[in-house]
Amino acid sequence: MELHQLTIHELQKLIRSKEVNSSDIVKSVFKRIDAVEGSVHAYITLMKEHAFEEAAKADRCIREGNIRALTGIPVALKDIVCTKGFLTTCGSRILHNFIPPYDATVVEKLKEAGAVFTGKTNMDEFAMGSSTETSYFGITKNPWALDRIPGGSSGGSAAAVAADLCIASIGSDTGGSIRQPAALCGVVGMKPTYGRVSRYGLIAFASSLDQIGPFTKDVEDCAIMMNVIAGHDPRESTSVPLDVPDYTAFLSRGIDGFKVGIPKEYFIEGIDPEITEAMRGAMKAIEGLGATCVEISLPHTEYCLAVYYIIAPAEASSNLARYDGVKYGFRADDCKDLLDMYKKTRSAGFGAEVKRRIMIGTYALSSGYYDAYYKKASQVRALIKRDFEEAWKHCDVILTPTTPTPAFKIGEKIDDPLQMYLSDIFTISTNLAGIPGISVPCGFTRQGLPIGAQFLAGHFEEGKLIQIAAAFEKQANLKQRRPNL
Amino acid sequence: MKITKEEVEYVAHLARLDFREEEKVKFTSQLNDILMYMDKLNEADTAGIEPMSHAIALQNAFREDTVKDSLSHELSLSNAPEARGPFFRVPKVIE
Missing domain, CATH: 3.90.1300.10 (Amidase signature (AS) domain)
Incomplete structure (x- = not known):
């Protein structure tokens, strides 16, 4: 080595x-x-x-x-x-x-x-x-x-x-x-x-x-x-x-008696069969370590993507208003007045995806649409958070795939924003609810592409995530495999 | 149609962005697809649900108003595209 x-x-x-x-x-x-x-x-x-x-x-x-x-x-x-x-x-x-x-x-x-x-x-x-x-x-x-x-x-x-x-x-x-x-x-x-x-x-x-x-x-x-x-x-x-606990103290505690929630809404159509197979393997592995897998429900999962792609662009459209060519960064040449400078600077300084999100966010916050989009999304966000609060009554941590597919080809989704957004379908709810999550390697596809398992826990329970991820990692024993560059 | 080309032009102005004609057409179509997808939210029953703006219950973070070190003029202006003396310089604002 x-x-x-x-x-x-x-x-x-x-x-x-x-x-x-x-x-x-x-x-x-x-x-x-x-x-x-x-x-x-x-x-x-x-x-x-x-x-x-x-x-x-x-x-x-x-x-x-x-x-x-x-x-x-x-x-x-x-x-x-x-x-x-x-x-x-x-x-x-x-x-x-x-x-x-x-x-x-x-x-x-x-x-x-x-x-x-x-x-x-x-x-x-x-x-x-x-x-x-x-x-x-x-x-x-x-x-x-x-x-x-x-x-x-x-x-x-x-x-x-x-x-x-x-x-x-x-x-x-x-x-x-x-x-x-x-x-x-x-x-x-x-x-x-x-x-x-x-x-x-x-x-x-x-x-x-x-x-x-x-x-x-x-x-x-x-x-x-x-x-x-x-x-x-x-x-x-x-x-x-x-206070922050010493996270290394959780590494060797084991997971005997852990209840691991498996949300039924996360095993959807469109998920790569090799990922489903790897998840079954992961469930078996953690049961072998003394944990029990229980089916749980996060009923508002189907709305996560829509909520996220209203709230995140709305906040972004406001946060990115500061890039105007005045105090730092790029400024466009040949501007006839201040407004012209703002528009030319921002249009030449931002790429297509950033502009798309600024546009969605500005639209969602604009007068007449605020209630239909931003307010509605913030209400559904509260329901998504409540789903997790309900889930913790039945389990200690949640296990899901991190992604619905392994790494895709360069250029495959770049011209289809919605398809690109769907690759975050299993990770978005965590941010909306504010809870911690960890992705840990759990296998490879037959083509040799890595697959990740995601564990989620309640607010400030990173220690539990370290505990189960460490136990799982040891059992999965994938560390010797390295990319061949 | 959720959004027309004219609305795209209006929102672009609000966001201080300019688009070429072919960009406007492409954005109108992509924003329509995205907004159609958002319609999914109408299926969720949110009657009586308080909108949530932060994941963690936040309290106001009060502190004493004390003088501390701050950035110098020189450092604050070090990234400015154009500066003169202690000021940021911009194109003319009024005729």
């Missing part, structure tokens, strides 16, 4: 026993980047020089015995979190030259924990997409099959972990943008409870749904990353002032 193939906890052991240092690890990761980044294109910006400087600092800490949770570990950041002094584009032309004057809280926390940043990863423009094809900076390819999409919107962060172009990474999830690409790239991805991780410095898409979370090579690393990034932030008024 080479160093870039290892997990955080494996590298930490080698660091503590002084067998390797951070510079060795960073060198190994950048050697891997030199070899395969050209074919995967997971990154928008590489921070190579900075990474080697930080690795040298980490090595001094290691020599002095000052080893923190992520000392010397190479971590990649989705290009949606602000990094002071480093380009942050959000995958958009309109921010193609934006250099934030401050760090996001999650970036500060990772720095404090000793992480070494490798670069900023590719994403769908403003996190609007399920395939990373809408980025202004080109498409990212799935490391398991280079003619297929890595999922989205955090496709670069998922592909970077899958292809060993970093050890772990940060993504953001508004309707599945961590869990869906994690599933399609065969890695672990968690969306924490709304309010668990500070959104300060996260470029806003839909503020009532956005949440930051980690991509890792295994569940133990997910717990380590969550320990670092979770917690209250006085600068972010929706972050919740609750």
